[in-house]
Amino acid sequence: MIKNSIYKLFLPVVLLVFINAQIIELNNKKVTILKDEVVIEVRGLVCSFCAVGLQGGLSSLHNVDKEKYNNGVLVDIEHHFAVIAEISGKDINIDEALTMITKSGYEVFTVYTNRSGEKVEVRNFEVNNN
Amino acid sequence: MDMAPRWSGGYGFQIRYESYGSDLTVNARDINASFFHKTYFLEGVYTWDRSARITLKLPYQIIEKSDSDIFSKNNSFGDLIIAVPLKKYNNYKSYTQNIGVTPQVKIPLDEKMTNVTGPFSGGVSLSYSSESFSFYQLYDIFSWFYNYKDPLLGLDINLGIHPYHDNATNKGLFVIWDATCRWENSYTIIQTGPAFMLYNQNIMMRAELKLPVIETGGKNKLSKGVYMNIGLGFVF
Numbered sequence: 366m367i368k369n370s371i372y373k374l375f376l377p378v379v380l381l382v383f384i385n386a387q388i389i390e391l392n393n394k395k396v397t398i399l400k401d402e403v404v405i406e407v408r409g410l411v412c413s414f415c416a417v418g419l420q421g422g423l424s425s426l427h428n429v430d431k432e433k434y435n436n437g438v439l440v441d442i443e444h445h446f447a448v449i450a451e452i453s454g455k456d457i458n459i460d461e462a463l464t465m466i467t468k469s470g471y472e473v474f475t476v477y478t479n480r481s482g483e484k485v486e487v488r489n490f491e492v493n494n495n
Numbered sequence: 496m497d498m499a500p501r502w503s504g505g506y507g508f509q510i511r512y513e514s515y516g517s518d519l520t521v522n523a524r525d526i527n528a529s530f531f532h533k534t535y536f537l538e539g540v541y542t543w544d545r546s547a548r549i550t551l552k553l554p555y556q557i558i559e560k561s562d563s564d565i566f567s568k569n570n571s572f573g574d575l576i577i578a579v580p581l582k583k584y585n586n587y588k589s590y591t592q593n594i595g596v597t598p599q600v601k602i603p604l605d606e607k608m609t610n611v612t613g614p615f616s617g618g619v620s621l622s623y624s625s626e627s628f629s630f631y632q633l634y635d636i637f638s639w640f641y642n643y644k645d646p647l648l649g650l651d652i653n654l655g656i657h658p659y660h661d662n663a664t665n666k667g668l669f670v671i672w673d674a675t676c677r678w679e680n681s682y683t684i685i686q687t688g689p690a691f692m693l694y695n696q697n698i699m700m701r702a703e704l705k706l707p708v709i710e711t712g713g714k715n716k717l718s719k720g721v722y723m724n725i726g727l728g729f730v731f
Binding site for chain 1: 499500501502503504505544545584585586587588589590591626627628657660662663664665667694696697699730
């Protein structure tokens, strides 16, 4: 019983430290950000069929690790964010990602990165609907 | 849902089959006549950016009529419909909405139809739709004006829920309640029924069935009967 509790409590923490992951809470969901991942909160991202366009656009960026998720991108329409997996040691161009999201018909609310593996960097954006 | 493709340069096409018709009048009388209308549509859409897109609908119709044991069947292209949906979007934290204005034209491709409706028909629709993860609603009021025929006024209402979605595979299901009202000259119809939309990545299938709950017209006006629609669409 005690051994089981120790595993439940400490194993995730040990694993997170080992893989340089950070956890944030995004729209009532705990989201793990790995060192080579970018998480983008997208306003109005609820339309499943429209998520295909966003996913395709983000997948086409340089340095996306297409071996992970769906061609390197996971879109969560229930909690309104996208996760982009980067090739290890190579960063995607965040500005290109933001442009791609705008072209996909959405606005970016917040970008979360974990470049150092030790701290989450947060960038907030103004929203311009048109 | 009605919003795809909303990305710049997005395009798609759909093949669709619809049918309606009956051998009873709007008052459910048998007058030894029938009218059945089946149409195959090839539809396309191109999106410049989310605020402006163009759609084309090319119908191929099969009309079967009978009147006092005289039966006729006519296969022909219907009216080509070209529309330019213009939308104003607003994205919020947990939902998206848009209002739209859609000017549209019908161009008859068959001489027989030109004689009925005229060489050119114009229409306009005003719409509002909003979608959250679990709920979808669409209200669309539309009108058509013809050269040789009375105008038509219509209203579409779609209320839907989203009972299943898988983020990892982008597969899911929408269940929608669809109601359509149309008024033209002395004819009024209100049809309603369920619609189901299944999607898997960029492929979508929609099936709907509507029954006339109110239908009024001349005493010998044949009912439109059960309306069925099934479509398979792809976006890129």
